[in-house]
Amino acid sequence: MLFVKTPEEVLAMIQAEFSPLERMETVSLSCAMGRILAQDIEAKEYVPDFDRSTVDGFAVRAADTFGCSDAIPAMLPLQGTVLMGEGAAFSLNPGQCAAVPTGGAVPEGADSVVMLEYTEDYGDGTIGICKSAAPGMNMIFRGDDVYPGKVILKKGRRLSDADIGALAAIGQVQVPVAKKLTVGVISTGDELVPPEVQPGAGQVRDVNSPMLEAMLTAFGCNVKNFGIVIDDEALLAEKVSSALSECDAVLLSGGSSVGVKDAACRIIESQGTLLLHGIAIKPGKPTILGKAGEKPIVGLPGHPVAAYFITKLFVQPLLGRLIGRDMPAYTVTARVTESISANHGRAQYHCCRLSKKDGQLYAQPIRGKSGLITTLAGADGYFCIDRDCEGLPQNAEIQVTITGGV
């Protein structure tokens, strides 16, 4: 029995059927990039922890400088000099000033800093201030950037390079992140040989195993490759069972013939529950989704381009759900370079190459009669033609998801 769902229904089903695993570990800051935060990160201290100058100059009480100018500088005795990396060992009395470097501590009693350019050193321990200061000028106050309790980064975020900087700033050198998922990959098909083997008559190389390994690794998973299994239901059942025992999720790919698809369904049903058989999408319709306990099993189409899209569009959101990862998705706007027909009652996905001309981005659909794999090679992104759309005219504006080259 087939139950084909729309992409939206499949994504909703993923949210409903699977829950975050909530497994945390702590990694050092230098290993945290790209990991998923398992907790909100709250600052425990002030950044900066002292009032700082943002310029090279003289710390003053602003009131002592009001009305001064080049012609009538305020003459302030130099109370001391602040060194970088040290606190100000003195405080400022009314009518005094102190030399402060960029980033240096502003002494107590001062409320602003006048840039070096607007001062004159008379050499007798007196500094002439030639520009009046406003309170707070050229200063960062303690805690301006961060204060205890401020949430710096939120749970679920994939940590960027900039986030690593922010964590360093607050001294969060141990970072609570979601444990990596381990995903098992099994390729099925009597016709498959490993990529390093020269195919014999009627054979083709296994594209999906290395491609899925690359996709899942880039997504932040550990991948266990269970190799190629011939189309034998008992053997496949055994392999799925051992993959399930070692992994958090299992991807079966291939088995595009009717018999093998049925076998995959029976195996999923014997291990757990079959949730889905077919997605209204092109390419990628013959997709199976099930769960064994809480572990997802996905039966991907054998066609590499179909397996690619199903993994991008559904498997990654599913794995993101398990790991509690925020999944923002952005698209760039482009114009399609040629008309494309679509009339399948299914959302239709195309890979494309992008180029810029006169500030306008153009997307050239990558066509291929067979589309085995070269429609993926060198692709910069992909776009979707909606189920209800009969095609796109040349120059139509489309939204492209970037996938390559960057």
Added chain:
Amino acid sequence: MLFVKTPEEVLAMIQAEFSPLERMETVSLSCAMGRILAQDIEAKEYVPDFDRSTVDGFAVRAADTFGCSDAIPAMLPLQGTVLMGEGAAFSLNPGQCAAVPTGGAVPEGADSVVMLEYTEDYGDGTIGICKSAAPGMNMIFRGDDVYPGKVILKKGRRLSDADIGALAAIGQVQVPVAKKLTVGVISTGDELVPPEVQPGAGQVRDVNSPMLEAMLTAFGCNVKNFGIVIDDEALLAEKVSSALSECDAVLLSGGSSVGVKDAACRIIESQGTLLLHGIAIKPGKPTILGKAGEKPIVGLPGHPVAAYFITKLFVQPLLGRLIGRDMPAYTVTARVTESISANHGRAQYHCCRLSKKDGQLYAQPIRGKSGLITTLAGADGYFCIDRDCEGLPQNAEIQVTITGGV
């Protein structure tokens, strides 16, 4: 002497002053993701290497089916059955058919495949074909996807997960890639302590070292962290010299005070040539660029947000130039949630958070009085206000470069 350049001039200078290093190495397919191709990849064989069926069905000569229908099927004797992963051991004579699975080899003599759904097996060795076939129908011909000499991927491309699939398909399991660059990172400043150390009076944590390490690692470089050097010209010169001997490029960060900037310039001049002192950009103006032999030395601003932007906007293109990497850059279109002033005669960069509402993407500038680091934390991207622009009104359309969360 200062020579401030515009961002465009700096990028042109990078192209003019530095050349690709052209250092190649070969890595296995499973390690090639994210690496930069050092050569065009040409296929050496046909994919597929045989005529394949795209459906489960019967291979026929199309001419034998012309005019057939449900009511008047063409009755064709079954010449044989093709098994997956094997060549067709027989060829088809006129008036015959052969059972072929999806992906199986189409026997010689056949020119099309009729789907199982449109056939009937009479059980006596005869198959009824109920739908006429057109030549080529439901078939992929040898070399349809790839043929010897076809360029699959071009030199300079950063390999994506999909590209890995394409390389697997043509059996390119050893991949020629550009050798990784080794980049040295030195932080300078008497006020800096490593992130794991609790800052004392007047001290702050070194944000730039871990942030730059994350940025450069993500960009595909090996990073050598030379730690924190106090503001001492002789010590710094020694450290720069040893970093130059071990690395392909050296980034100095910090030294925001005038004295240290001058020291950095003198060190670069003693080791090679000072190319640039200052970029007309905010934040990030106090940037230094030089070269020692062919090796770039960059003096980054000490302010983490400034160091971040200079690294994204100039250091990464510079490293990309050295490694021969294509650097496509895409932006998403968003509306700014609040008005922003700009009036500096410099291109002004802002970090932002992105959110979607009713299909429209909104960019909220992340403001911070000091902007030490929290303007970076949790940023989804950044946008630029042009040098000639006096600011943006609320809801203005902007182009955002995505940097985080995805």
